[in-house]
Amino acid sequence: MFICSRVSYFISITSLEELDKLCKRKGKIDAKDLITVMRSLGTCPTYSEVDRHLQVHKIDKTGELDFSTFLTMMHRQMQQEDPKTEILEAMRMTDKHKKGYILASELRAKLTGLGEKLTDKEVDELFKEANVGPDGLIHYEEFTKMVTLPPVDY
Structure with a gap:
């Protein structure tokens, strides 16, 4: 994807x-x-x-x-290459009503079914790292910031 x-x-x-x-x-x-x-x-x-x-x-x-x-x-x-812009563009295209969020289930379906497919476990880890809430909504501006942060360097 x-x-x-x-x-x-x-x-x-x-x-x-x-x-x-x-x-x-x-x-x-x-x-x-x-x-x-x-x-x-x-x-x-x-x-x-x-x-x-x-x-x-x-x-x-x-x-x-x-x-x-x-x-x-x-x-x-x-x-x-600008991963933040690419991810935001893809999220905005998915947000048909332009509300600033998409359903976690919708993103999961895309991540596990399109392009270089992720496993359910990988998606679970991604959602956990990005603090996807129990409401099942992904506010994509915040989500994009979280997933494009540099990895923690111990």
């Missing part, structure tokens, strides 16, 4: 340093692996967005890119 499976939309320096170590084997990332690497680091690029990144840097789909070029691509991808 509208939530990428990667919960964290914030990429830590540690993650990028780990990726840099992986690239040290040959110092390059294969262009064919770019979408996988970008998604594993928390972004949600489409195939056409990845193709556009490669075209901008004049890299063939069978080519390779260095770490510096990869960082530039990741930076651009992160700038164009």
Whole structure:
């Protein structure tokens, strides 16, 4: 649906340093692996967005890119992604009466039945974290703030 499976939309320096170590084997990332690497680091690029990144840097789909070029691509991808706006737009489209809330049962049906499907347990955990009340209503402005907070770092 509208939530990428990667919960964290914030990429830590540690993650990028780990990726840099992986690239040290040959110092390059294969262009064919770019979408996988970008998604594993928390972004949600489409195939056409990845193709556009490669075209901008004049890299063939069978080519390779260095770490510096990869960082530039990741930076651009992160700038164009805005999970709060995407989630709010999806919630507003679901709110046919424009009241500022949707039924938890309606959101559950979408999260477990569309796109990258969540399990009922995952939805229960999400609702618990976002403080969905017993009235079964999800006030989506507040809900969006809760689900897009950075994860707690202990």
